[in-house]
Amino acid sequence: MYKRTLVLAVALAAPGSVLADTVFGVYAGGQIWNADNEGQYAVGSNLIEPNFENDNHSxxxxxxEHPVxxxxxxxxxxxxxxxxxxxxxNDFSHRDYILYYEIFDNDLVSFDIGINAMDFDGTLRTEISNTFGRQDFSVVVPTAYVAARVGVPATDWTFFADASALSVKDSKVQDAQIGVEYxxxxxxxxxxxxxxxxxxSVVExxxxxxxxxxxTFKGPFFGVEVHF
Incomplete structure:
Protein backbone atom coordinates (compact mmCIF):
# COMPACT_ATOMS: atom_id res chain seq x y z
CA MET A 1 0.00 0.00 0.00
CA TYR A 2 2.74 2.46 0.92
CA LYS A 3 4.70 1.83 -2.28
CA ARG A 4 1.58 2.57 -4.31
CA THR A 5 1.03 5.74 -2.30
CA LEU A 6 4.58 6.93 -2.93
CA VAL A 7 4.46 6.23 -6.65
CA LEU A 8 1.09 7.99 -6.97
CA ALA A 9 2.31 11.05 -5.08
CA VAL A 10 5.31 11.48 -7.35
CA ALA A 11 3.36 10.72 -10.50
CA LEU A 12 0.87 13.48 -9.70
CA ALA A 13 3.63 15.98 -9.02
CA ALA A 14 6.14 15.26 -11.79
CA PRO A 15 5.88 15.08 -15.60
CA GLY A 16 6.10 11.67 -17.19
CA SER A 17 9.32 12.53 -19.03
CA VAL A 18 11.01 13.45 -15.75
CA LEU A 19 9.92 10.19 -14.17
CA ALA A 20 11.34 8.22 -17.04
CA ASP A 21 14.76 9.86 -16.73
CA THR A 22 15.09 9.85 -12.95
CA VAL A 23 16.63 7.17 -10.77
CA PHE A 24 14.89 6.97 -7.40
CA GLY A 25 16.30 5.82 -4.08
CA VAL A 26 13.98 3.77 -1.90
CA TYR A 27 14.49 3.32 1.84
CA ALA A 28 12.49 0.90 3.98
CA GLY A 29 12.94 0.10 7.63
CA GLY A 30 11.45 -0.61 11.00
CA GLN A 31 12.18 -0.58 14.69
CA ILE A 32 11.10 -2.09 17.97
CA TRP A 33 10.78 0.50 20.71
CA ASN A 34 10.92 -0.59 24.37
CA ALA A 35 9.06 2.33 25.91
CA ASP A 36 8.37 3.60 29.39
CA ASN A 37 4.76 4.84 29.14
CA GLU A 38 3.45 7.44 31.57
CA GLY A 39 0.91 10.24 31.89
CA GLN A 40 -2.81 10.81 32.14
CA TYR A 41 -5.78 11.67 29.99
CA ALA A 42 -9.33 12.94 30.27
CA VAL A 43 -12.52 12.31 28.34
CA GLY A 44 -14.66 15.40 28.82
CA SER A 45 -14.41 16.22 32.51
CA ASN A 46 -13.54 12.64 33.50
CA LEU A 47 -9.83 12.58 34.44
CA ILE A 48 -8.15 9.17 34.23
CA GLU A 49 -4.73 8.32 35.67
CA PRO A 50 -4.20 4.98 33.92
CA ASN A 51 -0.88 3.78 35.44
CA PHE A 52 0.27 2.64 32.00
CA GLU A 53 2.18 -0.61 31.65
CA ASN A 54 5.57 -0.45 29.97
CA ASP A 55 5.50 -2.21 26.63
CA ASN A 56 7.13 -2.58 23.22
CA HIS A 57 5.92 -0.43 20.34
CA SER A 58 6.73 -0.80 16.66
CA GLU A 65 14.27 10.26 -2.51
CA HIS A 66 14.82 11.72 -5.96
CA PRO A 67 16.80 14.47 -7.72
CA VAL A 68 13.79 16.32 -9.21
CA ASN A 90 -5.48 2.65 24.79
CA ASP A 91 -4.32 3.44 21.27
CA PHE A 92 -2.14 6.45 20.41
CA SER A 93 -1.06 5.05 17.04
CA HIS A 94 -0.48 7.49 14.21
CA ARG A 95 0.87 7.71 10.70
CA ASP A 96 3.47 10.28 9.67
CA TYR A 97 3.36 11.85 6.22
CA ILE A 98 6.73 13.60 5.89
CA LEU A 99 7.69 15.87 2.98
CA TYR A 100 11.29 17.04 3.17
CA TYR A 101 14.20 18.55 1.26
CA GLU A 102 17.85 17.57 1.50
CA ILE A 103 19.56 20.86 2.30
CA PHE A 104 22.99 19.29 2.49
CA ASP A 105 24.02 15.77 1.58
CA ASN A 106 27.33 14.00 1.07
CA ASP A 107 29.01 10.79 2.18
CA LEU A 108 29.63 12.06 5.71
CA VAL A 109 27.05 14.75 6.54
CA SER A 110 23.41 15.30 5.61
CA PHE A 111 20.71 17.68 6.83
CA ASP A 112 16.99 17.60 5.96
CA ILE A 113 14.11 19.95 6.73
CA GLY A 114 10.41 19.65 5.99
CA ILE A 115 6.95 19.15 7.41
CA ASN A 116 5.24 16.17 9.01
CA ALA A 117 1.48 15.65 9.04
CA MET A 118 0.95 13.35 12.04
CA ASP A 119 -2.35 11.54 11.48
CA PHE A 120 -3.76 10.21 14.77
CA ASP A 121 -6.60 7.70 14.76
CA GLY A 122 -6.79 6.47 18.33
CA THR A 123 -8.94 5.14 21.14
CA LEU A 124 -9.04 5.76 24.88
CA ARG A 125 -10.82 3.56 27.42
CA THR A 126 -13.18 5.22 29.90
CA GLU A 127 -15.38 4.54 32.89
CA ILE A 128 -18.26 6.91 33.54
CA SER A 129 -20.96 6.22 36.16
CA ASN A 130 -19.79 2.60 36.49
CA THR A 131 -20.13 2.12 32.72
CA PHE A 132 -17.06 1.11 30.73
CA GLY A 133 -16.66 2.50 27.25
CA ARG A 134 -14.33 3.88 24.64
CA GLN A 135 -13.77 7.27 23.10
CA ASP A 136 -12.33 7.41 19.59
CA PHE A 137 -10.41 10.44 18.42
CA SER A 138 -8.98 11.54 15.12
CA VAL A 139 -6.77 14.53 14.30
CA VAL A 140 -4.02 15.53 11.88
CA VAL A 141 -1.30 17.53 13.59
CA PRO A 142 1.13 19.46 11.34
CA THR A 143 4.67 19.69 12.65
CA ALA A 144 8.07 20.90 11.54
CA TYR A 145 10.54 18.14 10.69
CA VAL A 146 14.35 18.12 10.84
CA ALA A 147 16.86 15.30 10.45
CA ALA A 148 20.65 15.10 10.49
CA ARG A 149 23.30 12.43 9.93
CA VAL A 150 27.04 12.56 10.66
CA GLY A 151 29.32 9.75 9.59
CA VAL A 152 32.51 8.73 11.34
CA PRO A 153 35.34 8.96 8.76
CA ALA A 154 36.97 5.67 7.66
CA THR A 155 34.39 3.58 9.58
CA ASP A 156 30.99 1.99 8.97
CA TRP A 157 29.37 4.04 11.77
CA THR A 158 26.98 7.00 11.48
CA PHE A 159 25.26 9.10 14.15
CA PHE A 160 21.76 10.35 13.37
CA ALA A 161 18.88 12.31 14.87
CA ASP A 162 15.46 13.51 13.76
CA ALA A 163 12.58 15.38 15.34
CA SER A 164 9.00 16.44 14.65
CA ALA A 165 7.58 19.09 16.95
CA LEU A 166 4.65 21.47 17.39
CA SER A 167 3.47 23.79 20.14
CA VAL A 168 0.14 25.56 19.59
CA LYS A 169 -1.77 27.01 22.55
CA ASP A 170 -2.23 24.15 25.05
CA SER A 171 -1.50 21.33 22.59
CA LYS A 172 1.94 19.89 22.02
CA VAL A 173 3.14 16.96 19.96
CA GLN A 174 6.81 16.01 19.88
CA ASP A 175 8.59 12.96 18.53
CA ALA A 176 12.39 12.82 18.53
CA GLN A 177 15.06 10.15 18.33
CA ILE A 178 18.83 9.97 18.40
CA GLY A 179 20.97 6.98 17.62
CA VAL A 180 23.86 5.27 15.90
CA GLU A 181 23.86 3.21 12.70
CA TYR A 182 26.16 0.47 11.48
CA SER A 201 7.50 11.14 22.22
CA VAL A 202 5.04 13.52 23.90
CA VAL A 203 1.34 13.75 23.05
CA GLU A 204 -0.55 16.60 24.68
CA THR A 216 4.94 10.46 27.28
CA PHE A 217 6.56 7.44 25.64
CA LYS A 218 10.32 7.11 25.95
CA GLY A 219 12.96 4.42 25.76
CA PRO A 220 15.54 2.61 23.64
CA PHE A 221 14.91 1.23 20.18
CA PHE A 222 16.56 -1.23 17.80
CA GLY A 223 15.97 -1.29 14.07
CA VAL A 224 17.05 -2.11 10.53
CA GLU A 225 16.99 -0.16 7.27
CA VAL A 226 17.31 -1.36 3.68
CA HIS A 227 18.26 0.99 0.84
CA PHE A 228 17.88 -0.05 -2.77
Whole structure:
Protein backbone atom coordinates (compact mmCIF):
# COMPACT_ATOMS: atom_id res chain seq x y z
CA MET A 1 0.00 0.00 0.00
CA TYR A 2 2.74 2.46 0.92
CA LYS A 3 4.70 1.83 -2.28
CA ARG A 4 1.58 2.57 -4.31
CA THR A 5 1.03 5.74 -2.30
CA LEU A 6 4.58 6.93 -2.93
CA VAL A 7 4.46 6.23 -6.65
CA LEU A 8 1.09 7.99 -6.97
CA ALA A 9 2.31 11.05 -5.08
CA VAL A 10 5.31 11.48 -7.35
CA ALA A 11 3.36 10.72 -10.50
CA LEU A 12 0.87 13.48 -9.70
CA ALA A 13 3.63 15.98 -9.02
CA ALA A 14 6.14 15.26 -11.79
CA PRO A 15 5.88 15.08 -15.60
CA GLY A 16 6.10 11.67 -17.19
CA SER A 17 9.32 12.53 -19.03
CA VAL A 18 11.01 13.45 -15.75
CA LEU A 19 9.92 10.19 -14.17
CA ALA A 20 11.34 8.22 -17.04
CA ASP A 21 14.76 9.86 -16.73
CA THR A 22 15.09 9.85 -12.95
CA VAL A 23 16.63 7.17 -10.77
CA PHE A 24 14.89 6.97 -7.40
CA GLY A 25 16.30 5.82 -4.08
CA VAL A 26 13.98 3.77 -1.90
CA TYR A 27 14.49 3.32 1.84
CA ALA A 28 12.49 0.90 3.98
CA GLY A 29 12.94 0.10 7.63
CA GLY A 30 11.45 -0.61 11.00
CA GLN A 31 12.18 -0.58 14.69
CA ILE A 32 11.10 -2.09 17.97
CA TRP A 33 10.78 0.50 20.71
CA ASN A 34 10.92 -0.59 24.37
CA ALA A 35 9.06 2.33 25.91
CA ASP A 36 8.37 3.60 29.39
CA ASN A 37 4.76 4.84 29.14
CA GLU A 38 3.45 7.44 31.57
CA GLY A 39 0.91 10.24 31.89
CA GLN A 40 -2.81 10.81 32.14
CA TYR A 41 -5.78 11.67 29.99
CA ALA A 42 -9.33 12.94 30.27
CA VAL A 43 -12.52 12.31 28.34
CA GLY A 44 -14.66 15.40 28.82
CA SER A 45 -14.41 16.22 32.51
CA ASN A 46 -13.54 12.64 33.50
CA LEU A 47 -9.83 12.58 34.44
CA ILE A 48 -8.15 9.17 34.23
CA GLU A 49 -4.73 8.32 35.67
CA PRO A 50 -4.20 4.98 33.92
CA ASN A 51 -0.88 3.78 35.44
CA PHE A 52 0.27 2.64 32.00
CA GLU A 53 2.18 -0.61 31.65
CA ASN A 54 5.57 -0.45 29.97
CA ASP A 55 5.50 -2.21 26.63
CA ASN A 56 7.13 -2.58 23.22
CA HIS A 57 5.92 -0.43 20.34
CA SER A 58 6.73 -0.80 16.66
CA UNK A 59 7.43 1.63 13.87
CA UNK A 60 8.09 1.04 10.19
CA UNK A 61 8.48 3.28 7.18
CA UNK A 62 9.20 3.66 3.51
CA UNK A 63 10.82 6.71 1.91
CA UNK A 64 11.46 7.86 -1.63
CA GLU A 65 14.27 10.26 -2.51
CA HIS A 66 14.82 11.72 -5.96
CA PRO A 67 16.80 14.47 -7.72
CA VAL A 68 13.79 16.32 -9.21
CA UNK A 69 14.13 20.02 -8.29
CA UNK A 70 11.48 21.68 -6.08
CA UNK A 71 9.55 18.45 -5.50
CA UNK A 72 10.08 17.24 -1.91
CA UNK A 73 11.14 13.75 -0.95
CA UNK A 74 8.48 11.74 0.84
CA UNK A 75 8.51 9.41 3.83
CA UNK A 76 5.55 7.55 5.30
CA UNK A 77 5.98 6.08 8.77
CA UNK A 78 3.50 3.96 10.70
CA UNK A 79 3.76 4.16 14.50
CA UNK A 80 1.94 1.50 16.50
CA UNK A 81 1.55 2.72 20.10
CA UNK A 82 -0.91 0.65 22.11
CA UNK A 83 -0.68 0.74 25.90
CA UNK A 84 -2.59 -1.04 28.64
CA UNK A 85 -3.73 0.99 31.62
CA UNK A 86 -6.78 2.47 33.23
CA UNK A 87 -9.76 0.58 31.84
CA UNK A 88 -8.14 -1.40 29.03
CA UNK A 89 -5.97 -0.93 25.98
CA ASN A 90 -5.48 2.65 24.79
CA ASP A 91 -4.32 3.44 21.27
CA PHE A 92 -2.14 6.45 20.41
CA SER A 93 -1.06 5.05 17.04
CA HIS A 94 -0.48 7.49 14.21
CA ARG A 95 0.87 7.71 10.70
CA ASP A 96 3.47 10.28 9.67
CA TYR A 97 3.36 11.85 6.22
CA ILE A 98 6.73 13.60 5.89
CA LEU A 99 7.69 15.87 2.98
CA TYR A 100 11.29 17.04 3.17
CA TYR A 101 14.20 18.55 1.26
CA GLU A 102 17.85 17.57 1.50
CA ILE A 103 19.56 20.86 2.30
CA PHE A 104 22.99 19.29 2.49
CA ASP A 105 24.02 15.77 1.58
CA ASN A 106 27.33 14.00 1.07
CA ASP A 107 29.01 10.79 2.18
CA LEU A 108 29.63 12.06 5.71
CA VAL A 109 27.05 14.75 6.54
CA SER A 110 23.41 15.30 5.61
CA PHE A 111 20.71 17.68 6.83
CA ASP A 112 16.99 17.60 5.96
CA ILE A 113 14.11 19.95 6.73
CA GLY A 114 10.41 19.65 5.99
CA ILE A 115 6.95 19.15 7.41
CA ASN A 116 5.24 16.17 9.01
CA ALA A 117 1.48 15.65 9.04
CA MET A 118 0.95 13.35 12.04
CA ASP A 119 -2.35 11.54 11.48
CA PHE A 120 -3.76 10.21 14.77
CA ASP A 121 -6.60 7.70 14.76
CA GLY A 122 -6.79 6.47 18.33
CA THR A 123 -8.94 5.14 21.14
CA LEU A 124 -9.04 5.76 24.88
CA ARG A 125 -10.82 3.56 27.42
CA THR A 126 -13.18 5.22 29.90
CA GLU A 127 -15.38 4.54 32.89
CA ILE A 128 -18.26 6.91 33.54
CA SER A 129 -20.96 6.22 36.16
CA ASN A 130 -19.79 2.60 36.49
CA THR A 131 -20.13 2.12 32.72
CA PHE A 132 -17.06 1.11 30.73
CA GLY A 133 -16.66 2.50 27.25
CA ARG A 134 -14.33 3.88 24.64
CA GLN A 135 -13.77 7.27 23.10
CA ASP A 136 -12.33 7.41 19.59
CA PHE A 137 -10.41 10.44 18.42
CA SER A 138 -8.98 11.54 15.12
CA VAL A 139 -6.77 14.53 14.30
CA VAL A 140 -4.02 15.53 11.88
CA VAL A 141 -1.30 17.53 13.59
CA PRO A 142 1.13 19.46 11.34
CA THR A 143 4.67 19.69 12.65
CA ALA A 144 8.07 20.90 11.54
CA TYR A 145 10.54 18.14 10.69
CA VAL A 146 14.35 18.12 10.84
CA ALA A 147 16.86 15.30 10.45
CA ALA A 148 20.65 15.10 10.49
CA ARG A 149 23.30 12.43 9.93
CA VAL A 150 27.04 12.56 10.66
CA GLY A 151 29.32 9.75 9.59
CA VAL A 152 32.51 8.73 11.34
CA PRO A 153 35.34 8.96 8.76
CA ALA A 154 36.97 5.67 7.66
CA THR A 155 34.39 3.58 9.58
CA ASP A 156 30.99 1.99 8.97
CA TRP A 157 29.37 4.04 11.77
CA THR A 158 26.98 7.00 11.48
CA PHE A 159 25.26 9.10 14.15
CA PHE A 160 21.76 10.35 13.37
CA ALA A 161 18.88 12.31 14.87
CA ASP A 162 15.46 13.51 13.76
CA ALA A 163 12.58 15.38 15.34
CA SER A 164 9.00 16.44 14.65
CA ALA A 165 7.58 19.09 16.95
CA LEU A 166 4.65 21.47 17.39
CA SER A 167 3.47 23.79 20.14
CA VAL A 168 0.14 25.56 19.59
CA LYS A 169 -1.77 27.01 22.55
CA ASP A 170 -2.23 24.15 25.05
CA SER A 171 -1.50 21.33 22.59
CA LYS A 172 1.94 19.89 22.02
CA VAL A 173 3.14 16.96 19.96
CA GLN A 174 6.81 16.01 19.88
CA ASP A 175 8.59 12.96 18.53
CA ALA A 176 12.39 12.82 18.53
CA GLN A 177 15.06 10.15 18.33
CA ILE A 178 18.83 9.97 18.40
CA GLY A 179 20.97 6.98 17.62
CA VAL A 180 23.86 5.27 15.90
CA GLU A 181 23.86 3.21 12.70
CA TYR A 182 26.16 0.47 11.48
CA UNK A 183 26.43 -0.28 7.75
CA UNK A 184 26.24 -4.06 7.68
CA UNK A 185 26.01 -4.48 3.89
CA UNK A 186 26.96 -1.87 1.29
CA UNK A 187 27.11 -2.61 -2.43
CA UNK A 188 25.61 -1.48 -5.75
CA UNK A 189 22.46 -3.60 -5.33
CA UNK A 190 21.43 -2.97 -1.72
CA UNK A 191 22.55 -1.39 1.54
CA UNK A 192 21.53 -2.88 4.89
CA UNK A 193 22.01 -0.83 8.05
CA UNK A 194 21.45 -1.75 11.70
CA UNK A 195 20.59 1.01 14.14
CA UNK A 196 19.89 1.61 17.82
CA UNK A 197 19.16 4.63 19.95
CA UNK A 198 16.70 6.44 22.19
CA UNK A 199 13.26 7.81 21.26
CA UNK A 200 11.09 10.29 23.16
CA SER A 201 7.50 11.14 22.22
CA VAL A 202 5.04 13.52 23.90
CA VAL A 203 1.34 13.75 23.05
CA GLU A 204 -0.55 16.60 24.68
CA UNK A 205 -3.94 17.08 23.04
CA UNK A 206 -6.33 19.83 24.03
CA UNK A 207 -10.04 19.11 23.42
CA UNK A 208 -9.67 16.84 20.39
CA UNK A 209 -13.01 14.99 20.12
CA UNK A 210 -13.44 15.70 23.88
CA UNK A 211 -10.01 14.17 24.52
CA UNK A 212 -7.35 15.78 26.70
CA UNK A 213 -4.03 13.98 27.04
CA UNK A 214 -0.64 14.45 28.65
CA UNK A 215 1.29 11.27 27.90
CA THR A 216 4.94 10.46 27.28
CA PHE A 217 6.56 7.44 25.64
CA LYS A 218 10.32 7.11 25.95
CA GLY A 219 12.96 4.42 25.76
CA PRO A 220 15.54 2.61 23.64
CA PHE A 221 14.91 1.23 20.18
CA PHE A 222 16.56 -1.23 17.80
CA GLY A 223 15.97 -1.29 14.07
CA VAL A 224 17.05 -2.11 10.53
CA GLU A 225 16.99 -0.16 7.27
CA VAL A 226 17.31 -1.36 3.68
CA HIS A 227 18.26 0.99 0.84
CA PHE A 228 17.88 -0.05 -2.77
Missing amino acids: SYYIAL PLIPNIKIRENSIEVNGGYGE RLVENLAVDINLNAGYRH LDDVDEIYSDV
